[in-house]
Structures are given as C-alpha cells and as structure tokens.
Amino acid sequence: MEIKAVIIQTLAAIPSGKVAAYGQIAKMAGYPGYARYVGTVLKQLPSGSNIPWDRVVNAKGEISFAESSKEYLKQHQLLMSEGVVVNNGRVSMKIFGI
DNA sequence: CCTGTGACCGGTA
C-alpha cells in the first residue's frame, strides 16, 4: 500500500509536456527495479483519476502499446495535445529529469 | 503454497 502511493505521487509529479520512463519513475520513487510494477499500477488505475498515465513510456522512449491498439492512438493524441512530439512511436527527447 | 504473468530494464553479442 506504501509503494503504490509513492509511485502514484511520482506519476502525478510529471510536468505537462514531458514524459518519463517506467524505470525512471520507479527509481525516483525510491524503488529501483520496480519498473514492471509501475506498469501494473497504471493498468489498475481507475478511469477518471487525475493521473497522467499518458506521460509514461518505456526505456526506449516509445509508447508501450501496439500501434494498432486503441490505447496507443489515445496516448499519442494526448501527448501531442500536451506539446510532446512523437515520431514513429518515439517521443523526441522530452524526458522528465526533475 | 506455487506458478505464471506483465503498459519493463540493462548488459552482452
């Protein structure tokens, strides 16, 4: 119950217009190695929460959904609307570095 | 209790 909260806080701290990697978030939260768990938490987030799940990408800077998936398109759109440039599924260096 | 799974990561070839 502790870890989840910290991760969510860290997610909420990502400024608009920037993105962060799963592992990076885990590390910032003080739990290095919890990258996968970050994904688990995001997946279980209730819809309607204020958590910017769309600003989370994998270590390669890519969206972690299949291109054909609906979620991919949605995330892509959200990122664009926040000023993040996405090229071929890859975000252009706007990584959140506190 | 044990096993498989996941919106992952880093090192090595």
Add this chain to the structure above:
DNA sequence: ATACCGGCCACAG
C-alpha cells in the same frame, strides 16, 4: 544499430 536473455517484484488464480 538490432536481437536475445536473464533479472526484477507485486499480484491474481
């Protein structure tokens, strides 16, 4: 640059 591999940790069945 890409491909493969082992490690990672909580959670559901």
